[in-house]
Amino acid sequence: MKKILTVLFTCLLVIFSASAISAGSDHIIIGKDGEGIIDAYEESRLEDDLDHIRDDYGIDIYFIFDASISDVQQYAINFIYDVHNSENTVVLCMNDEYYDIEALGPQQDLIYANSSDLFNTFYNAVSTSSGIEEYYKKVVRIVNSEAYTSSVDTVSGTPAFVDLADLLSSSEESDITSRLNELYNKYGIKVVAVTTNTLHGMTPQDYADDFYDYNGYPNDGVLFLLSMEDRDWYVSTRGKGARNITEFGVDLIADEMMSSLKKGDYYGAFKKYASKTDYLLGSAAKGKVVDGYTEPQKESESEFGAGNIGIGVGIGAIISFITTLIFKGQLKSVHKERYARNYVVDGSFYLNGYADQFINRSVSRSPRPKNDDSGSHSGGGTSYHTSSSGISHGGHGGKF
Amino acid sequence: MSDLKYFECPNCGGRLEFDSASQKLKCPYCEGTYDPDTFGEEKEYTIENTKWDESDELSVYTCKSCGGAIITDANTVATSCPYCGDPVVLQGNVRGDYKPSRIIPFALDKNAAKKEYKRHLKGKFFLPRAFTDEAVIDEIKGVYVPFWLFDGTANAQIWYDATKVRHWSDADYNYTETSYFKLFRSGRVSYEEVPVDASSLIDDRMTESIEPFDDREFREFNANYLAGYLADKYDISARDCKGKADERIINSTEALFASTTSGYSSVVPTHSRIMLSEGRQEYVMMPMWLLNVKYDNKDYKFAMNGQTGKFVGDLPLDKGKMWGFGIGLFAGISALLILLQYILI
Numbered sequence: 001m002k003k004i005l006t007v008l009f010t011c012l013l014v015i016f017s018a019s020a021i022s023a024g025s026d027h028i029i030i031g032k033d034g035e036g037i038i039d040a041y042e043e044s045r046l047e048d049d050l051d052h053i054r055d056d057y058g059i060d061i062y063f064i065f066d067a068s069i070s071d072v073q074q075y076a077i078n079f080i081y082d083v084h085n086s087e088n089t090v091v092l093c094m095n096d097e098y099y100d101i102e103a104l105g106p107q108q109d110l111i112y113a114n115s116s117d118l119f120n121t122f123y124n125a126v127s128t129s130s131g132i133e134e135y136y137k138k139v140v141r142i143v144n145s146e147a148y149t150s151s152v153d154t155v156s157g158t159p160a161f162v163d164l165a166d167l168l169s170s171s172e173e174s175d176i177t178s179r180l181n182e183l184y185n186k187y188g189i190k191v192v193a194v195t196t197n198t199l200h201g202m203t204p205q206d207y208a209d210d211f212y213d214y215n216g217y218p219n220d221g222v223l224f225l226l227s228m229e230d231r232d233w234y235v236s237t238r239g240k241g242a243r244n245i246t247e248f249g250v251d252l253i254a255d256e257m258m259s260s261l262k263k264g265d266y267y268g269a270f271k272k273y274a275s276k277t278d279y280l281l282g283s284a285a286k287g288k289v290v291d292g293y294t295e296p297q298k299e300s301e302s303e304f305g306a307g308n309i310g311i312g313v314g315i316g317a318i319i320s321f322i323t324t325l326i327f328k329g330q331l332k333s334v335h336k337e338r339y340a341r342n343y344v345v346d347g348s349f350y351l352n353g354y355a356d357q358f359i360n361r362s363v364s365r366s367p368r369p370k371n372d373d374s375g376s377h378s379g380g381g382t383s384y385h386t387s388s389s390g391i392s393h394g395g396h397g398g399k400f
Numbered sequence: 401m402s403d404l405k406y407f408e409c410p411n412c413g414g415r416l417e418f419d420s421a422s423q424k425l426k427c428p429y430c431e432g433t434y435d436p437d438t439f440g441e442e443k444e445y446t447i448e449n450t451k452w453d454e455s456d457e458l459s460v461y462t463c464k465s466c467g468g469a470i471i472t473d474a475n476t477v478a479t480s481c482p483y484c485g486d487p488v489v490l491q492g493n494v495r496g497d498y499k500p501s502r503i504i505p506f507a508l509d510k511n512a513a514k515k516e517y518k519r520h521l522k523g524k525f526f527l528p529r530a531f532t533d534e535a536v537i538d539e540i541k542g543v544y545v546p547f548w549l550f551d552g553t554a555n556a557q558i559w560y561d562a563t564k565v566r567h568w569s570d571a572d573y574n575y576t577e578t579s580y581f582k583l584f585r586s587g588r589v590s591y592e593e594v595p596v597d598a599s600s601l602i603d604d605r606m607t608e609s610i611e612p613f614d615d616r617e618f619r620e621f622n623a624n625y626l627a628g629y630l631a632d633k634y635d636i637s638a639r640d641c642k643g644k645a646d647e648r649i650i651n652s653t654e655a656l657f658a659s660t661t662s663g664y665s666s667v668v669p670t671h672s673r674i675m676l677s678e679g680r681q682e683y684v685m686m687p688m689w690l691l692n693v694k695y696d697n698k699d700y701k702f703a704m705n706g707q708t709g710k711f712v713g714d715l716p717l718d719k720g721k722m723w724g725f726g727i728g729l730f731a732g733i734s735a736l737l738i739l740l741q742y743i744l745i
Contacts, residue, residue: 243572308741316734324726327525333712334703337608339655340648345590349656353557353586356661360580365573 027051028132031066033096036358042129050136058087059105059143061136063122065094073100080104090139092122107143113216114142117391127360138390151200152210158217160184165195165228167266176267179274187281189241190221193270198229204397208236209387224253224273225397226261233261234397237382242394243367244284245277246291246382250395252276261400291381407627410434415465415486417628420506420542420687420706425624436624463488475599475633478544478626487628498633499683500546502618505625506687506706510540513689513704516711520702525725528718535695542706544631544685545602548638549593550645551679554653557586558672562664581664585657591649591679596641598634598683603701604644606688609712610705613686617707621685631685638681650674 027050028043038046054060060083069075076093080102083089088105099119103111111118121138125131155162160180163173176193183191192212199207208225217223220239225232235250245253256276260269283290382394407416407425414429424433461470468483477498478489514537521532560583568575593615597607619625653674661667687706692699695716702713 240572304742304745308745309738312734312736312738312741315737316730316732319733320726320730323729324722327725328717328722330524331526331715331717333520334605334609334714336605337611338648338651340591340594340645340652341655342612343591343594344652344656345592348553348590349587350589351585351587351660353584354660355584356562357582357584358579359582361577362580363575363577365575367573368569368571 027060027062029062029064029066031064031068033067034065037065037128037361038132039129046129046132046136049133053136053140057140057144059140060084060089061139062089062091062093063132063135064091067096069093069095072098073102076100076102088143092118092135110142110216111139113218114138114391116219118142121390124363124365126362141390151202152207152214153196153200155215158190158215160190160192161270162192162194162211165197165226167195167226167228168270169267172267176270176274179271183274183278183281186278187285188220189239189244189281190218191241191274191277191281192217192221192223193226193273194223195226195266196228199227199232204232204234205236205385205393205395206388208234208395208397209391209393210389212236212238212393213387213389213391222277222395224270226266226400231400232397233257233400235395237394238391242382242384242392244289245280245394246289247380247394247396248291249280249289252280252290254398258400407624417487418505418625419628420509423505423507425627436622461488461490475601475635477631477633478623479630480628489623489626500621500685501682503544503621503625503685504613504615504617504687504707505619506542506629507617508689508704508706508709510542510689512709513540513542513691516704516709517691517693517702520711520713521715524715526718526722527715528721531695531716535693535700537691538694538699539690539692541690542629543602543688543690544626544629545607545688546598546632546634547595547607547684547686548598548634548636548641548645549595549682549684550642551590551592551681552594552645552649553588553590553677553679554649554674555588555677556653556657556672556674557584558654558657558669558674559584560658560661560667560669562661562667564663565665583661583667585660587657589653589656591652593682594645594648595686596644598636598638598641599632600635601632602688606690606701606703606712610688610703610708610710613705613707618684629687634683638683642681646676649676 027047028038030037030043050061062079062083064076064079072093072095076091079093080089080091081104083091084104088107088111089103090111091102093100093102101111101115101118103115118135118138122131122135125134153162153164159177161173161177168176180191180193183189194208194211196207202210204225204227207227208223211225212221212223220241221237222241222245223236225234225236227233233254235245235253237245237250253273253276256272257269260266260272280290383396384392384394387393408414409416409427409430409432411432412427412430414427416425416427416434418424418436419426419433422433423436425436426433461472462468463470463481463483463486465486466481466484468481470479470481470488472479472490476490478487480487517537521527562581562583564579564581566577566579595607595611595613597604654669654672658667658669689704689706691702691704691713693702694700698716700713700715702711704711
């Protein structure tokens with residue numbers, strides 16, 4: 001009797017724990033080399049969360065880490081077609097070198113547009129579990145962006161020139177559009193201009209940032225907003241656009257366009273926008289981000305200067321110092337003996353406890369200095385703020 | 401009541417000395433040699449008066465062969481009569497607790513010590529030339545140093561914080577990834593014959609610097625080996641010496657365990673628990689040559705391991721030579737590098 005009860009009890013226990021484990025079908029899949037990157041308690045909490053998200057929002061979000069995957073993109077594509085059955089499916093798949101994000105569903109374009117942001121959100125987090133959590137929360141935010149309280153105007157496709165205030169004639173419009181598209185082809189950075197009669201109660205910064213983010217424009221870009229409501233102009237930059245066009249660069253654009261804007265010559269103003277942006281992006285592409293007035297510099301790369309003397313003196317000092325120390329050390333041979341290495345009994349060293357435990361991981365990054373041999377530097381780089389979509393933008397605005 | 405022992409050459413009656421080269425008792429007068437382990441002939445002095453001066457801890461013995469008064473302290477075991485030079489062994493001081501269980505006899509003689517001293521001076525660039533030319537060996541003594549040897553086993557549990565750092569870059573950023581770990585090691589390691597200088601008269605740093613001795617050369621203690629050399633019995637108890645041995649054992653244990661944590665960018669011990677078990681302790685004597693050199697009104701001390709020949713001793717620094725060389729090399733290399741860059745650029 002006792003035996004039967006024990007067996008029964010064990011079976012119940014196994015079924016119970018098995019169901020607890022499979023209550024959530026795995027959204028988080030950890031494979032080779034991933035042992036210990038997330039502890040079991042955290043993993044089950046996140047799985048629960050992801051189940052709720054699937055049920056409440058209809059978004060099925062996956063995270064895969066496996067060092068044995070050779071082609072992450074192929075794996076992710078196969079995987080997503082396998083599992084896709086609800087409205088939206090998102091997969092972040094990585095091995096120890098590469099990552100790939102795949103999305104299927106009505107919002108897939110929006111997710112693809114934000115894929116490197118999504119990855120950075122995961123990667124820059126303090127721990128693996130918080131990284132996964134922020135990644136899926138951001139997916140939810142992006143997918144639900146219509147439900148999100150942004151009242152910005154939306155457009156279809158990603159046009160370079162959006163004339164909501166109808167300031168230009170249609171031929172002028174197409175001319176500006178083609179100039180701006182040419183910049184995109186040249187530099188890979190999307191250059192956009194938008195005119196509007198109303199900001200729908202938003203600030204110029206929010207309107208410009210949100211217009212760019214919520215209309216699916218690519219990661220790297222710059223947008224010029226002209227609002228006739230209160231005569232505001234605003235330049236919003238993102239990604240490489242923000243890095244290559246600093247606040248100083250924004251001022252150059254505005255200064256260039258200002259007289260035309262004040263006169264009401266909007267076509268002329270946007271032509272200048274195109275050409276000034278061309279200049280700024282072109283300079284950055286050559287390695288010189290425009291960030292202040294620079295003294296005209298002689299080509300100094302191949303000249304002998306103070307730096308070379310410094311190197312000679314520095315190395316000479318180091319070699320001389322080290323050699324002198326070595327010879328001085330020759331004179332000393334009497335010392336206190338701290339160790340008993342000679343007296344260890346051969347074969348007596350025996351380890352019975354050995355544990356290496358992973359705690360957490362953090363990643364920090366610093367921007368690489370661009371080749372910039374400018375003299376007096378009156379710029380301050382780009383100042384970043386985070387928009388409602390959680391993405392960093394640079395830029396600023398003013399009145400005209 | 402103490403007795404003085406001397407060994408008489410059966411051939412000519414001269415006083416025998418222990419010769420390190422042959423490892424036998426040797427007569428300096430007729431060159432006869434005898435095996436110390438089997439040599440039996442001994443004559444004993446009877447001491448006429450022993451004046452024991454308690455307050456200074458000195459004893460006075462009368463040398464029977466020349467009548468001179470030999471003053472030694474209570475620790476001296478073997479010495480030579482300052483008048484007639486004959487070696488004497490103070491048997492009284494090597495009785496009972498003060499008798500070592502084993503001894504490593506001298507393998508190198510006085511001439512070897514002098515030769516090693518000369519070699520020690522060679523190749524030392526910042527040694528004043530005057531030292532090599534003018535310094536005089538004031539005194540060379542062959543001394544048996546008393547040691548306590550300790551055995552012990554260390555049981556250790558040590559915890560560490562460790563990091564692995566990875567760097568990489570793409571076109572726009574330099575990335576640094578730091579992974580944090582906690583490590584744990586536990587185990588044991590045994591030590592034997594860790595030596596501690598048991599004489600307060602002899603500088604520990606000297607005896608530690610000439611380590612190690614080859615323990616295969618240990619012999620059962622026999623007073624015969626002391627003949628011709630100076631010896632002191634111990635005046636620091638085993639208990640007082642043990643602390644030093646324990647310290648060395650703990651340091652080595654920590655180093656040994658730390659060596660098992662590899663593959664990390666940084667490893668820092670945060671907590672360690674090391675327990676030492678009591679082991680055997682033994683009183684022995686080991687041979688050392690001590691040299692005293694006078695130069696420029698200062699004394700310089702040197703020591704040589706009387707068995708292995710390892711020679712140590714700090715030498716004076718010729719500051720002029722050092723600065724001259726340092727500045728000269730600096731100027732030379734700097735000038736050369738600057739010139740090279742000028743030509744190439």
